[in-house]
Amino acid sequence: xxxxxxxxxxxxxxxxxxxxxxxxxxxxxxxxxxxxxxxxxxxxxxxxxxxxxxxxxxxxxxxxxxxxxxxxxxxxxxxxxxxxxxxxxxxxxxxxxxxxxxxxxxxxxxxxxxxxxxxxxxxxxxxxxxxxxxxxxxxxxxxxxxxxxxxxxxxxxxxxxxxxxxxxxxxxxxxxxxxxxxxxxxxxxxxxxxxxxxxxxxxxxxxxxxxxxxxxxxxxxxxxxxxxxxxxxxxxxxxxxxxxxx
Ligand SMILES: Cc1cc2nc3c(=O)[nH]c(=O)nc-3n(C[C@H](O)[C@H](O)[C@H](O)COP(=O)(O)OP(=O)(O)OC[C@H]3O[C@@H](n4cnc5c(N)ncnc54)[C@H](O)[C@@H]3O)c2cc1C
Numbered sequence: 001x002x003x004x005x006x007x008x009x010x011x012x013x014x015x016x017x018x019x020x021x022x023x024x025x026x027x028x029x030x031x032x033x034x035x036x037x038x039x040x041x042x043x044x045x046x047x048x049x050x051x052x053x054x055x056x057x058x059x060x061x062x063x064x065x066x067x068x069x070x071x072x073x074x075x076x077x078x079x080x081x082x083x084x085x086x087x088x089x090x091x092x093x094x095x096x097x098x099x100x101x102x103x104x105x106x107x108x109x110x111x112x113x114x115x116x117x118x119x120x121x122x123x124x125x126x127x128x129x130x131x132x133x134x135x136x137x138x139x140x141x142x143x144x145x146x147x148x149x150x151x152x153x154x155x156x157x158x159x160x161x162x163x164x165x166x167x168x169x170x171x172x173x174x175x176x177x178x179x180x181x182x183x184x185x186x187x188x189x190x191x192x193x194x195x196x197x198x199x200x201x202x203x204x205x206x207x208x209x210x211x212x213x214x215x216x217x218x219x220x221x222x223x224x225x226x227x228x229x230x231x232x233x234x235x236x237x238x239x240x241x242x243x244x245x246x
Contacts, residue, residue, distance in 0.1 A: 008106045009033045011077075013099050019080060019163035020156075023129060024094055025068065027078045028105060038071055040114045040137040041216075041244075044079065044107030050092045063089045064246075066132040066218075067108065070139035077105075080163055082129040112218070112244035116146060121209040124152045125199060125227055127219025128161065133244065134218065135164055142175050151207055152180040155199060155219070159190045181207065199223065201230050208234060217243040 011028035019025055030036050043066045052059035069078035083094040097103070114122070114137040124134045131154060141148050156162045161184075168180045183195040183203070197203070204227065209215075215231055217224045224243045231241055 005037070006107055006109065007033060007036065008104070009036075010102050011105050013097060013101050013103060014076060016097070016099055020161050022161070023080055023082050023163045025078055025080045025163075026093070026097070027069075027076050028103065029076055030074070034074060036074075036077060036108075038067060038077075038108035040067075040071060040140040041112045041133040042067055042108035042110040043133070044077070044105050045109070046079075046089065046093075047104040047106065048089060048092060050088050052088060061089045064109070066110075066136070066244075068132045068135040070136055070143055072140060072143040080129065080132045080135070110244070112216070112242060114140065114216075116148075119212055119214040120148045121213040122148060122150045122216065123207060123209050123213055124150060124216045125218070125223075126152065126154045127199075127223040128156055129163070130217075130219030130223075130244075130246075131163055132218075134216070135167075137216075138168070138171065138178065142171060142178060147177070149177045149209075150179070151209065152178070153183070153199065153203075153207055154180060155183045155185060155223070157186045158184055158188045159192045159194075160188075199227050199230070201234070204230050205234055208236070213240065215241045217241065218246075221245055 013026055014029040015027035017025040043064045045062050045064055047062045049058050050061045065079035065081055067077055068080045081090050081093050083090045126134055171178050172180055183197055185198055187196050217227050228241055
């Protein structure tokens with residue numbers, strides 16, 4: 001999508017949902033800004049006047065957030081934001097922004113996208129809040145009934161840190177082309193019968209797709225580097241690996 005296709009919008013927040021202790025979803029009503037075409041996986045920039053502790057005064061902050069809603073949801077867009085306690089924009093977003101507030105949103109941008117014609121086999125590898133762009137891709141593929149097989153490998157610190165788990169579990173029950181495997185890196189007292197551990201070579205080997213499968217990586221820098229290295233060592237050719245570093 002070319003820069004000329006981007007829009008600068010003032011959008012009303014119509015819904016806020018607490019997804020996990022650290023992640024909230026924010027829904028923006030598109031109102032008169034419809035249509036807002038974008039590709040699943042793209043992001044928007046939110047601009048706000050927030051406190052700048054380094055300068056000890058208010059200042060402008062611009063931060064990117066992946067669109068977590070699907071382009072098929074034409075009346076609104078959603079983002080999922082993790083709260084970084086020492087950050088500038090996300091504590092404001094989590095603690096101050098309310099339904100009815102108007103935020104400045106620019107976009108869409110980005111090339112970390114799902115394109116229908118490229119492959120009918122996807123392996124989406126997510127660490128933590130790196131799940132956000134995949135929610136858009138998954139909702140899009142399932143809503144359009146596309147003949148694409150999606151395997152989501154989703155890692156979080158503890159079972160309570162999985163955003164959208166009820167939604168993904170329900171999707172697995174209804175769609176035979178969507179499968180999600182959860183893994184936690186730090187088991188806690190919450191009962192958990194799923195996998196424990198990082199994305200290691202054995203795990204990734206078990207979930208390799210057929211030749212031509214596209215692999216998407218989104219999450220912490222270290223995870224992306226390790227997974228990309230492991231996938232190439234397992235014989236996946238580099239052009240089939242897409243990644244987005246935050
Ligand atoms: C393409 C793209 C898509 C993205 N999508 C999402 C998304 O969907 N959801 C999401 O939550 N984020 C996303 N991000 C990240 C997002 O843009 C922000 O970087 C993030 O939300 C933190 O913003 P912030 O202003 O709260 O923190 P910042 O002020 O930018 O701080 C970032 C980090 O630095 C630390 N830090 C800040 N100041 C200091 C200091 N003085 N000393 C030590 N550490 C410090 C903070 O604790 C925090 O961990 C995306 C980024 C990119 C590039």
